[in-house]
Amino acid sequence: MTDHKPECPLGGCEPSASVGGSRREFLGAATAAMATALTGCGTLSKEEFLQRNFKELSKDEVLSVIDRLEKEYKAKYGKEVKVANTPPIPGVIFGYALDLSRCIGCRRCVHACVKENNQSRDPEVQWIRVLQMDKEEGVNLQHADQYYNPEEVPQEGHFYMPVQCQQCKKPPCTKVCPVGATWRDKDGIVVVDYNWCIGCRYCMAACPYGARHFNWGEPHLPADEVNPKTHYLGNRPRPKGVVEKCTFCIQRTRNGQYPACVEICPTGSRKFGNLLDKDSEIRYVLENKRVFKFKEDLNTQPNFFYFYGV
Amino acid sequence: MFTLKNFSGFFSDTFRLITKGGRIYYAWVGFLLLLIAIGAGAYLGQLKDGLIVTRMRDQVSWGFYIGNFTFLVGVAAAAIMLVIPAYIYDWEPIKEITILGEMLAISALIMCLGFVMVDIGRPDRFWHIIPLVGRLNWPQSMLAWDVIVLNLYLLLNWFVVTYLLFCAYTERHYVKKLVLPLVLLSIPMAVSIHTVTAYLYNGLAARPFWNSAILAPRFLASAFCSGPAILLILLQVLRKTTKLSIKDEAIFKIAELMAYTMGFNLFLTAAEAFKELYSGTEHMVYFQYLLFGLKGHTTLVPYAWASILCGLAAFILFLVPRTRTNWVTLNIGCVLIYASVYIEKGMGLIIPGLTPDVLGDIYVYRPSFTEIAVAAGIFAIGFLVFTLMLKAAVPMMLGEFTITKGRTPKEAPPQQA
Numbered sequence: 273m274t275d276h277k278p279e280c281p282l283g284g285c286e287p288s289a290s291v292g293g294s295r296r297e298f299l300g301a302a303t304a305a306m307a308t309a310l311t312g313c314g315t316l317s318k319e320e321f322l323q324r325n326f327k328e329l330s331k332d333e334v335l336s337v338i339d340r341l342e343k344e345y346k347a348k349y350g351k352e353v354k355v356a357n358t359p360p361i362p363g364v365i366f367g368y369a370l371d372l373s374r375c376i377g378c379r380r381c382v383h384a385c386v387k388e389n390n391q392s393r394d395p396e397v398q399w400i401r402v403l404q405m406d407k408e409e410g411v412n413l414q415h416a417d418q419y420y421n422p423e424e425v426p427q428e429g430h431f432y433m434p435v436q437c438q439q440c441k442k443p444p445c446t447k448v449c450p451v452g453a454t455w456r457d458k459d460g461i462v463v464v465d466y467n468w469c470i471g472c473r474y475c476m477a478a479c480p481y482g483a484r485h486f487n488w489g490e491p492h493l494p495a496d497e498v499n500p501k502t503h504y505l506g507n508r509p510r511p512k513g514v515v516e517k518c519t520f521c522i523q524r525t526r527n528g529q530y531p532a533c534v535e536i537c538p539t540g541s542r543k544f545g546n547l548l549d550k551d552s553e554i555r556y557v558l559e560n561k562r563v564f565k566f567k568e569d570l571n572t573q574p575n576f577f578y579f580y581g582v
Numbered sequence: 583m584f585t586l587k588n589f590s591g592f593f594s595d596t597f598r599l600i601t602k603g604g605r606i607y608y609a610w611v612g613f614l615l616l617l618i619a620i621g622a623g624a625y626l627g628q629l630k631d632g633l634i635v636t637r638m639r640d641q642v643s644w645g646f647y648i649g650n651f652t653f654l655v656g657v658a659a660a661a662i663m664l665v666i667p668a669y670i671y672d673w674e675p676i677k678e679i680t681i682l683g684e685m686l687a688i689s690a691l692i693m694c695l696g697f698v699m700v701d702i703g704r705p706d707r708f709w710h711i712i713p714l715v716g717r718l719n720w721p722q723s724m725l726a727w728d729v730i731v732l733n734l735y736l737l738l739n740w741f742v743v744t745y746l747l748f749c750a751y752t753e754r755h756y757v758k759k760l761v762l763p764l765v766l767l768s769i770p771m772a773v774s775i776h777t778v779t780a781y782l783y784n785g786l787a788a789r790p791f792w793n794s795a796i797l798a799p800r801f802l803a804s805a806f807c808s809g810p811a812i813l814l815i816l817l818q819v820l821r822k823t824t825k826l827s828i829k830d831e832a833i834f835k836i837a838e839l840m841a842y843t844m845g846f847n848l849f850l851t852a853a854e855a856f857k858e859l860y861s862g863t864e865h866m867v868y869f870q871y872l873l874f875g876l877k878g879h880t881t882l883v884p885y886a887w888a889s890i891l892c893g894l895a896a897f898i899l900f901l902v903p904r905t906r907t908n909w910v911t912l913n914i915g916c917v918l919i920y921a922s923v924y925i926e927k928g929m930g931l932i933i934p935g936l937t938p939d940v941l942g943d944i945y946v947y948r949p950s951f952t953e954i955a956v957a958a959g960i961f962a963i964g965f966l967v968f969t970l971m972l973k974a975a976v977p978m979m980l981g982e983f984t985i986t987k988g989r990t991p992k993e994a995p996p997q998q999a
Contacts, residue, residue, distance in 0.1 A: 316706060325710075325717045395634070401941060413942030414867060435941060444788060450725035451710040452717050468717075470710050471633075471703020474725050476643040480788035482940045486643060486703065489634030512632045513703025570787045 325452060326465040326504070337467070338504060345509060349495040356503045358526040360459035366520050367460075367547035367554040368531075369563065370434060371581035374541040377402055377425040377432030381533035381542070385436075388521060388532035389507040390499050392491030399518040400436040400533060401482060407431055411566075436533075437462060437483035437518035438566060438574030445475035445484060454515075460547075460575050461520050463505035469514040476515060480567050484517045520544070547575065557581075591985060592751050599974040599983065607973070614966040621959010624952045625700060633703055635952045641945035642936045644701070646953045649928035650960070651697035652779060653808070656801060656927055658690035658735065659776035660809020665765055679828060680765070681746055681979065682820075683813060684739045685971045687772075691736040693964035700956050724782045731778050735771045738764060743971070750978045752985050776801050783935060791868035791935040794857075796850055801927070803847035807896075808923035810840050811916040818909070824976045834907055837915075841900035844919060848897055851890075851926075871944070872934040881946050882933060885925050892922035 319340055323329075329337065338355045345353035382400045391397040403416040407429050416433075426432065443462050446454050453468040454475060476484045490512045502508040503523035510516050521531035525544075529535075534542040545552035557563065563577040603611075628635050638645045661683035699705055710716035711729055720726040742764050749756040780801040783792035817833055820826045858869045870876050872886045899905045899915035906912060938944045949957075977983035 321706065328717070403941060412864075413940075414864065414938070416942040418941065418943055444786065448723050448725065448786070450719055450723045450729065452719040453710075468707070468710060469704065470707045472698075472701070472725065473643045473703070474723070474782075476640065477783075477936070478786050478788055480940050482640070482943075485640050487632070488636075488639065489632040511704075515703075 320467070323467050325468045327452070327455070334504075341504075341508065345498075348509075349493075349498050351495065351498065351500060353498060353500045353502060353508070355508050356501075356523060358503060358523075360457050360461070361526060362458075363546075363548055365458075365460040365547045365575065366439065366525060367545060367558070367575045367577070368439070368520065369543040369554055369557040369561075369577040369579055371539075371541040371543070372431060372433060372578055373580045373582045374539040375402075375432045375434060376539055377404055377420070377427075377430070378538065380536045380538060381434060384532045384536035385518070387497070388499055388524075389519075390493055390502065390509050391516075392487060392489075392493060392510075393497065394492040395489065397485045397487070397491070397516065399483070399485065399516075400434050403433045403435060404430050405433055433578070434533075435481055435483070435566065436576070437520075438481050438572065438576040439518075439520060441573035441575060442571060444478040444480065444570075444572060448474045448478045450474065457505075459526070461505075461522055461525075462517065463519055463522065464515055464517060465505065466508070466510050466514045466516065471513040471515065473515065480570050480572060484515050486515050487512050541581075588752050588985065589748065592748050595751070595983070595985075595989075596974045599977065600970045603973060611966065611969065614962040614969070617962035618959050618966065621956050621962065624955035625959065628700070628952055628956065629705070633701075635950060637947055637950045637953070639945055639947075641939040641943050642933065642947040644932050644936065645947055646929065646949035646957055647697045647701040649932040650957055651694050651701070652801075652931060653924055653927045654690045654694045654697070654964075655732070655776055655779045656805030656923070657809045657812065658687040658694065659772040659802070659805045660813075661687035661739070661768070661772060665769060665772075679813070679817060679832065681743060681975065682816065682972075683809075684743050684768075685968060685975065686809070686813060686816075687739045688736060688743065688971070689964045689968035691732060691739070692967050693960050694732060695736075696960040696963060697957070700960065724778060724785055727778045728775075728782055731771065731775045735768070735775050738768055738771060742768070743975070747975055747978050750981065750984065753981075773802065776805055783931070788940055789935050790865035792931075794854060796854060800847070800850045800854065803843055803850055804923045804927050806843035807840060807847055807893075807919050808927075810836050811920045814840075814916050815913060818913070820972075820976065825980055825982070826976055830907075833912075837900055837906045837912060840919070841897070841906065844893070844897040844900055847923075848893060851893075867938055868934045871937050872930060876938065877944060879944050879946050881948065882930065886930055889922045889925035889930055892918040893926070896922060 317340075319337075323337060324333075326334070334357055338357060341355050342353060345355075379400075379402050382398050382402060385391075385399050386393070386396065389399065391399065401418050403413075403418055404420040404427065405411060406415045409415040411433065420427070420430075439456075439460050439462055441456075441460070443456055446456055446462060450472060451468060451470055453470070454462065454464045456462045471486070473486055476486060487510055491510055493509055498509065499507060501523060503519075503526070506519045506522035521529070521533075525531055530544055531542075534544045543553050543557050545554035547554060547558075549555065557579060558577065561579040561581060563579040565574045565577060636645060636647075661680075665680050665683065699708065702708070711718060711726075713720070713730065718726045718729065720730065742761065745761065746756055777798045780798035783789065784794070784797045787793055814833060814836060817828050821828050855869060855873075858866050867876060871879065872882050874880075875883050896915045896919035899911050899918070905915070933947055937947065977988060982988050
C-alpha cells in the first residue's frame, strides 16, 4: 500500500511545472483565457485548463496536480486539505452487502456519507437514497418513496432499501462516457476524474441506480465542515458542472478502514469487505445468506448485494 | 494561383452579398440578432451560476436542450430525402433544390452542436472531446460516435455546398466525378447521424422507454416527415421572392414521398405503443406518464395527444391527392407535421425516458426561462446562418451573380485572360 501523499521536494511540485507533454502546447494562453470566460468565473488557471486525464498523468504530474489542488483548497477553505492518491490494494476487490431485514430507514448513513465525502450542502447532494417500500409490494419501485418523513422509523407495513452506487462489474456508466472521465479501478471501485469530466451527464442517463449526481450549481461546502482527509478520485471538494458518486469511501477503504455508512449504521445492516478474502465477513454473507442483486436483469453485475439476514 | 484568386473573390463577393439587402432583409437579420443577444445574455447567466438555472435535476438530467438537439439531428438527416431521388433516379425537378436541403442540413447541424455545447456543465473542457487532442472514448461511447459523424456530415455538406456555389460563381460546370460520389456518400452519412443519435438513447438498458429495437427506425421515419416539411414551405417562399424556378411537380412529388414516410412513422409509433400498453409490464409507466399521466402528474399529456392528432391530420392531408396539391391544405399539413414531430422527437422523447426516474421518483420537468431564451438564441443562430447562406447562394445558383455578372462596373474585378 503506497500512499502518494505530496511530501515531494518543493521545487518539483510548483504549479508552474509542466503538466504534460508537447501535445497540449498548441493550446496557448489565449485558449485558456477563452475557456476561463466559459467557466463564468475568473479562476481557471492555465495548468488546470490544460490538465490531462488522470490516467495519462505521470507520477510527477499527479504530484504537481495534487500540490496545486491542495493550495487551491487551502486558499478557499483556510485549512490544510490533504489530497491522497492511494492506489488500489493488490488482491482486493471490495464488496458490499446490505441486510434489508435489519435496515430501519433512519438515514444516518445518508448524513454520515455527506459529512465524510464533502458533498455540497446547499443544494445538498446525497449519494445514498433510502427507499421506503410497502411490505405487501416487495421491491417495487412504483411503490417506493424517497421522501418519507415520519416522527419515527421504521413505519408499520414498510421496509427500507438504501440505494447507492452498486460498483458494477459491468458498469454502463463508464461505457458511455465520451471522454473516459470515469472508470472502474482494479479494486472494483468506479471513480470519476472531476478535472476531466465535461458534465454531459450521459453517465447519469445510463446508470440504472440513480447513483450519479451532478453539481448543478456551485457546490456550497462550509469551511468548518470540510473533511480534510481526501482522495483525488473520491471526496476532495468538487467543482461546479461535474458528476460525482459513491466511491465506497475510497479515501478510507484503501487505507483499511470501513466506509462511513458501514461505521455509522446502528443496526449493523451494512457489511463490507474484500471479496477475494475467504475469511471476510462479506464472503460469509455471500456463502451463508440468500442474496440478490438489484435490477439483476440488466446484467450490470453489481458488487453490492442485498440480503435478508433474519 | 488563378483559382486561389477566384476563391478569395468568391469569399469577398459572398460577404458583399450578405451585407447588402432590402429593408425586410435587414429587419429579419436584425430580429435574429436581437434573439441571439437575448440568448447570449441568458447563457452568460447560466455560465455564471451553473446549470442550476435550468429546471433539469438529477432525476431528469436532460431536458429542453437535448430534446431540441435530437429533433434537429432529424432535420439535418432529412436532407437526403431530396438527394436520393435527385441523384439515384436522376430526377431533374428536384435536383436543383438539393443544394437547399444541404444548406438546411448545415444550419441544423450548427444548431445541434450549439445545443450540445450549452447543455454540458464544463464548456471550458470542450477540447476533451476533440478526437486526437482530447481523449475520445471511441468506439465504446455512442456520444463519441455522434461527435464524429455529426462533424463529418457537417464537413461533407459544407464542402459540397461551397464547391457547387464556387463553380456557379466561376461560371464553370461542376466536376460530376467529384460531386456524385460525395453526394452518394452523404446518403449513408445522413442515415448514420440519425441512427447514431438514436443509439445514444437506445443503448441504455436503464431507460426502458428508449431501450426499444425500433427506436432508430422511428427516428428516421419521423425525420423524413419534419425535414421536408420545412423545405416545402421554404421552396414556396423562394419561388415568390426570388427568380428561382421550382416546378409544382417537384413540390408535389416531395409531398407524395412525405405521405408514405408519415404513414410509416404512425405505424411504427403505434407498434411501439401496442407492445408497451398491451403487454403491460412495469415498463409501461413511461408511456403512461406521456399519454395519460402518472399519479396525478399530467404535464406531458396535452402535448402528447396534440402530437398524435397533428400527425394523423397531416397524414390525411398529405395522403389525399386533392389536399396534397392544394396550397392551403398542403401548408397546413406541413405546419401540423412539423409540430407533431417537434413534440414527439423533442420533449416527448427525452422527458418520458427519464420520468419516472430509475428509482421510481417522479420529478415534473418544465423548461425554465433561461432554457427557453438560450434555445431561442440557438434557433436564431441557425436561421441566421441559413438566411445568410441563401442570400448569397440564390443569385449564384441563378447565374445572376458570378465572377463577371451582377455587379456595378466599378466593382468588377479586372478581367483575366
